[in-house]
Amino acid sequence: MTKSELVETVADKLKLPRGKAELIVNCVFEAMESSLRQGERIEIRGFGSFEIRTYRSYEGRNPRTGTRVEVRPKRLPFFKVGKELKERVNNRGALPVTAPSPAVEPMAAAAHRSASVTTAAED
Numbered sequence: 273m274t275k276s277e278l279v280e281t282v283a284d285k286l287k288l289p290r291g292k293a294e295l296i297v298n299c300v301f302e303a304m305e306s307s308l309r310q311g312e313r314i315e316i317r318g319f320g321s322f323e324i325r326t327y328r329s330y331e332g333r334n335p336r337t338g339t340r341v342e343v344r345p346k347r348l349p350f351f352k353v354g355k356e357l358k359e360r361v362n363n364r365g366a367l368p369v370t371a372p373s374p375a376v377e378p379m380a381a382a383a384h385r386s387a388s389v390t391t392a393a394e395d
Contacts, residue, residue: 308349318356325350 273281275297283293304322307314314322329345 316354318354320354320357321352323350323352324348 279290279294279297282288282297283290286293286296288296304314308322308324311324324347326347327345330343332341332343333339334341
């Protein structure tokens, strides 16, 4: 899902004009970015948490040339998925199960047939 798709989803669900939905999405992202810049942890129950991880400097290598490169210390955002979201993604939650796409279904059927043939040949 892209940011514009998220804006469209918010607009549709809340029956808002696209401009207001975009403002809401931008405000949420700006608030999250501001908190992370200040070193605060963000926790959204049932979804996950965001935090800043600090990395020391180290000596790396340029993969193309093999020359040594000094990598400066950095701070990067890190997301840890929450238990409830993890369960929902794995179809143990309340999210509806969707049918596989037509492109995936023939491959799954072919895999099933080859497994059946292998099993029959082994008997």
